[in-house]
Amino acid sequence: MYITELEIDNFKSFGKKTKIPFCEGFTVVSGPNGSVKRNIIDSILFCLTLSGARGLRAEKLTDLINLNTNRNSAEVSITFSDNTKIRRRIKRTANGYYSYNYINDRPCKQSDVVEYLAKFGIKSEGYNVVMQGDITRIIEMSDGERRKIIDEIAGVSEFDKKKEQSLSELDIVRDRIEREELLLAELEKRLSELETEKAQAVKYRELSAKLEYYNSCLSAAKLRDCEAELLGIATLEADQEAKLFKLNDDKAAAEENIGNLHNEISSLDAEINAKSGDEYRALLAAIEESKGKINLAKQNIARLEQLKETKKTQIDKLFGDLKRTETKIGELTDEIRNLSIDRSNLNMELASLNADLTNVRKTLDEKSSSVEGAREKLTNLMSALDEKKDVKSGILNEQGLLIEKSRLRTEEKSRLDSDIQKIDEEINEKSGSLLESRKLVESLNAEKSLLDGELSKTESKLFENKNALEKVISEYRKYERELMNLEAMQRASGGPGGRGLEAILGMDGVYGTVRQLGKAPQEYAVALSTAAGGRMQNVVCESDQVA
Known part of the structure; x- marks a missing residue:
């Protein structure tokens, strides 16, 4: 790809629009000093953004606009052999200037132009454009520096840079792989711990379910036994009360019979006093018979009284048993209530453990983005863990672990707080250093401005002395060639x-x-x-x- 046409409008000494054709091969622009040959090269550098204002011998870009045309803009366009057209326009404003870049008449950024030209090896730091004095500098530089220039022109340096960049990226990737391997090892360690915790949780859930079932069965059995015993005591009490009521009735009847018998005895005594003889004996026999009945009735009464006392003792014993049974039922009720409270506490501890487990799972999900297999396995284990519980000892162990983790996190937080405090102090120190650096930069910028002025003066003097230097160099090279020829001739002649x-x-x-x-x-x-x-x-x- 080569330049086929250059169009300059109001740029430096070109007040009018000027088109300069370039043919394939070499194009030479010749003329005396001051015939604006350099302005053609400057226009190419300006359009292709290969140099700044300093390189174009101007303080600022607006100095490149021709002052004799009373126009406030300058424009340069370059057409290449593949019909690509790059155009740049600069416009002076009251507050400064605007710079516009175009590729094939489409607006673009300056970086787009640089990237497009870089594809063809055209760079601002390259040697596509060899300026005045560059040849002398190349001749006078060392072999190593000259080799760098050749590598740069051939594109080798670009590959070296890409190689260095790839090696640095490879080091970064290796560091990341090492970090990921460490993270994976830690996750595997945590996974083994979680598997152990899962086994404990499974065992806890099984034992907890069995304990709950056995406690409920025991409580139900005790309750049934107490209810049956209470029902038997109530039935026995009713029977005893019925027997006691019957005995009271029998006692009342016997007392009534005794009263009747006493009345009969009184009447018989009266009759005995009134009578004697056979009738008296008959009365005596009747009296003895009545006395026998009376004694038999008294024995029955005594037996019934004894039976009454026995039944009363049994009723008192049953009443005591009933009280003890009620006390035992109360104790069993309290025990069931305590078991329910323990169950609630265990459920609360399990809920807190599940919350901690959820936090651990979230942490693992955040840190295991690159370990999909391990995370999937961990998710399966977590889902299985949600279905099972641990024994109470396992919960206490887990609680101890959580307390230890909390302590470690507290220590880590304290360490991070101290680190943050140190970082804040460093930031404050860096802020002071930054202010000092800014002041230093301002002083350096002022010094740079002075040096730029001196540099401009030096450049003007350099341009004046360059022609004389080139003449001296040409004469020196002429004498040097003559000297080399003489040396060669001397060696050829056996010097x-x-x-x-x-x-x-x-x-x-x-x-x-x-x-x-x-x-x-x-x-x-x-x-x-x-x-x-x-x-x-x-x-x-x-x-x-x-x-």
Whole structure:
């Protein structure tokens, strides 16, 4: 790709729109000093953004606008061989200036132009444009610096930069991989801990369910036994009350019979006093019979009284058993209530553990974005963990672990607070240093302005002395070439080296000098001899031992 046309409008000394064609191959612009040859190069540098205002011999970009046309804008466009057109326009305003860039008449940013030209190896720091004095500088620089220029032109330096960038990115990736491996190892360790905790939770849930079931069964059995015992006591009490009521009835009847018998005895005594003889004996027999009945009735009464006392004792014993049973039922009720409270406490502890487990799961989800397999396995384990509980000892252990974690987090928070305080102090120190740096930058900018002024003066003097320097350099090179030719002629005629060199060439293992062994076309012989200088007389040997 090469430039086919350059169009300049109101740029520097070009007040009118000027089109300059460029043919394929070399295009030479010649003329005396002051004939604006340099302005053509400046317009190309300006359009392709390859140089700033300083490089274009101006204090600011608005100085590039022609002052004789009373126009406040300047424009340069370049057309390339592939019909690509790059155009740049600068416009002066009351507050400064505006710069516009176009690629194929489409507005774009200056960076877009730089990126587009970089694709073809055209860079501001490259050697696509060789300015006045660059050739002399290249000739005078060292071999290493000249090699860097060749690498830069050939594009090798760009690949070196890309290689260095790739190596640095590779180091970063390696660091990230190491961090991820550490994180993965920690996650695996945490996963094993969670598996242990899961097993404890499973065991706790099973034992808790069994304990709850057995407690409920025990309470139900005790309650059924107490209810059955209470029902039996109530039935026995009713039976005893019925028997006691019957005994009271029998006692009342017996007392009534005894009263009747006493009345009969009184009447018989009266009759006995009134009567005697057989009738008296009959009465006595009747009295004895009545006395026997009375004694039998008294025995029955005594037996019934004893039976009454026995039944009363049994009723008191049953009443005591009933009271003890009620007390036992109250104790069982309190025990059931305590078990319910313990169950509620266990559920609350389980809820807190589930909340902590949820927090741990969230933390693991945030930190295991690159460990999808482990996170999936962990999620499955967590879902299984939600269905099971741990035994009470496991909960206490987990509580101890949580307390220890809380302590560690508190220590970590204290450490982070101290780090934050140190960082704040460093920020304050850096702020003071930044203010000092800003003052230093301002002073340096002021010094830079002075140096820029001196540099402009020096450049003007340099331009004045450059022509004289070039004449001196051309004369120096002329004399240098003559000197090299004389040296070459002297060596060809057997100058330095002479007989000593001939003696060396006669030794075994010596092939000859570089001049004798090397061959080149005739038109390049003088140039190679001049470039090689005294090295043409270097001797080539078979090995280092011979040398």
